[in-house]
Amino acid sequence: MLKKNKNKFELTGWSMVIISAAFILFFSYVPMIQAFILSLKTGKGANLEFNGFANYIRMFHDKTFWTTISNTLIYAVIQIPVMTLLALLIAVLLNDPGLRLRGIYRTCIFLPCVTSMVSYSILFKNLFAVDGLVNQMLMKFGIIEKAIPFVLHENWAKAVIIIALIWRYTGYYMIFYLSALQNIDKSVYEAAKMDGANFVQTFYKITLPLLKPIVFLTSIMGLNSTLQLFDEVVNLTRGGPGDATRTISQYIYDLSFNYVPSYGYSAAVSYVVLLLIVIITIIQKRIMREKG
Amino acid sequence: MTNMKGRKIAYFFKNLFLIVVSFISIFPFYWMIAGATNDSKDITMGKLTFGTSLMKNITNAFEKVNLWNAFLNSAYLAIVITVLSLLICSVAGYGFVMFKSRRKEILFMILIASMMVPFAAKIIPMFRMFANLKLLNNYWAIILPAIGSPFLIFFFRQNSESFPRETIQAARVDGCSEYQIFFRIYMPMMKSTYAAAGIFAFMGSWNNYMWPLIALQSNNKFTLPLMVSNLAAEFTPDYGMVMVGIILSTIPTIIVFFCLQKAFVEGMVGSVK
Numbered sequence: 320m321l322k323k324n325k326n327k328f329e330l331t332g333w334s335m336v337i338i339s340a341a342f343i344l345f346f347s348y349v350p351m352i353q354a355f356i357l358s359l360k361t362g363k364g365a366n367l368e369f370n371g372f373a374n375y376i377r378m379f380h381d382k383t384f385w386t387t388i389s390n391t392l393i394y395a396v397i398q399i400p401v402m403t404l405l406a407l408l409i410a411v412l413l414n415d416p417g418l419r420l421r422g423i424y425r426t427c428i429f430l431p432c433v434t435s436m437v438s439y440s441i442l443f444k445n446l447f448a449v450d451g452l453v454n455q456m457l458m459k460f461g462i463i464e465k466a467i468p469f470v471l472h473e474n475w476a477k478a479v480i481i482i483a484l485i486w487r488y489t490g491y492y493m494i495f496y497l498s499a500l501q502n503i504d505k506s507v508y509e510a511a512k513m514d515g516a517n518f519v520q521t522f523y524k525i526t527l528p529l530l531k532p533i534v535f536l537t538s539i540m541g542l543n544s545t546l547q548l549f550d551e552v553v554n555l556t557r558g559g560p561g562d563a564t565r566t567i568s569q570y571i572y573d574l575s576f577n578y579v580p581s582y583g584y585s586a587a588v589s590y591v592v593l594l595l596i597v598i599i600t601i602i603q604k605r606i607m608r609e610k611g
Numbered sequence: 612m613t614n615m616k617g618r619k620i621a622y623f624f625k626n627l628f629l630i631v632v633s634f635i636s637i638f639p640f641y642w643m644i645a646g647a648t649n650d651s652k653d654i655t656m657g658k659l660t661f662g663t664s665l666m667k668n669i670t671n672a673f674e675k676v677n678l679w680n681a682f683l684n685s686a687y688l689a690i691v692i693t694v695l696s697l698l699i700c701s702v703a704g705y706g707f708v709m710f711k712s713r714r715k716e717i718l719f720m721i722l723i724a725s726m727m728v729p730f731a732a733k734i735i736p737m738f739r740m741f742a743n744l745k746l747l748n749n750y751w752a753i754i755l756p757a758i759g760s761p762f763l764i765f766f767f768r769q770n771s772e773s774f775p776r777e778t779i780q781a782a783r784v785d786g787c788s789e790y791q792i793f794f795r796i797y798m799p800m801m802k803s804t805y806a807a808a809g810i811f812a813f814m815g816s817w818n819n820y821m822w823p824l825i826a827l828q829s830n831n832k833f834t835l836p837l838m839v840s841n842l843a844a845e846f847t848p849d850y851g852m853v854m855v856g857i858i859l860s861t862i863p864t865i866i867v868f869f870c871l872q873k874a875f876v877e878g879m880v881g882s883v884k
Contacts, residue, residue, distance in 0.1 A: 333715075335705060335793075339759045343759040350736035427632075430636055436820060441843045452642070452657035567731075586735055593732045
């Protein structure tokens, strides 16, 4: 009798988790395994034959592959530190209870998060157009004499993408830091004040060390999402001029659906991204464990 | 006295900085609203004031390209996906906590590990899978892969840990079945968790771009991001219409944000708890 009850209990538990598990196995693990098998095959369209690691070797000589990888890393290396510092600064300023309009500031700065990736990319493309608002303002105030063709220039186009990313995500990261700051014991700051520490000293000696874990965590998160960057670049620059702003995710998409389809090679490139993300996640997990 | 003055100056610069940042943050919102009232040409020329073309832009957007249809498509998908994924993932999160066993823990780890798989690594096999199932250009191709979300399972599991076991025991003594406990007791008590998770699921579906771009092919099936992206990619885009599209795609999320601010922030930020 008791054993029968226990079995029934176990069965109920499994019935609760099994549907979601089936969905994830079917739409995550099955495609992942298929992609790996595909990455070992070469050929055009549907005519594919096994060819060992030829696709992985091809990558080493593929200039576009290296361009898209380095573009993606450039975005990450510039965007993440700039955004982190900005978000930290804002969070520290907003953490001051004496600040009268802090609620309004916080809401305003968080608001860019509600826009969809496609929408804000188009807004930025529009604002940074040759005769767009940014150029007009810069000329009006005499900062530049001739309009800058922002999205048509290799480096400016990258800069616009980074500016757009910073615009949308700074508020999001700021919220993480703000909630971490609110957990810091107030007496630490009072003690520092008694010792005559100024704002900059307090920031470097107290705030930053205490926020180190969360800063690290958000950097990893940012790296993870920037490695998968797609929507913004497609809608801002289409990857151009040339391949100057193309990201690795975009290259995978193009290899499968825009160029002459080479599914095998595309799958191999996607496995490189997968590998990078797995490595990053393992580092993140290890750090989290040390912290916890 | 000088200290007092110094503090006042610091307070002033602090506010100035925050005002500038806030202004930059909300300016694009003003820009899209002003843009929707202007001609395409005025928008590209950077006209900052309101114009008189609002009705024309809306009529164009709804009649020429049927943005309204795209809005309804996006809303339909987002609602179906949110309801289904919330239901299935919350049961799973609950099951992983209340019926804990070693085997289930291993399964949970496997499911969570799938969060690492970048979407780009799945697009070709998924495209071929749905092509074989003859489900391309069909909403099932969008809905099915979105139902099982490892993050939502994780989120519900995390939040179920603190659910009072005594309540469940009491209900069992009263003769409730396990599923009755889940639907009649757990669900109503976990409203705020559902709100945060719902916002997360809704935003994901509402903003989804890459997979619908691959899986949907006909104009009348397009979601709002696809439609707006296509309009803006034309050789001479009608920016007035595009701005109407951008506003349409921002309204639902902004309403949710202002009505459920706390749940919204938690849904967006909860991933790191």
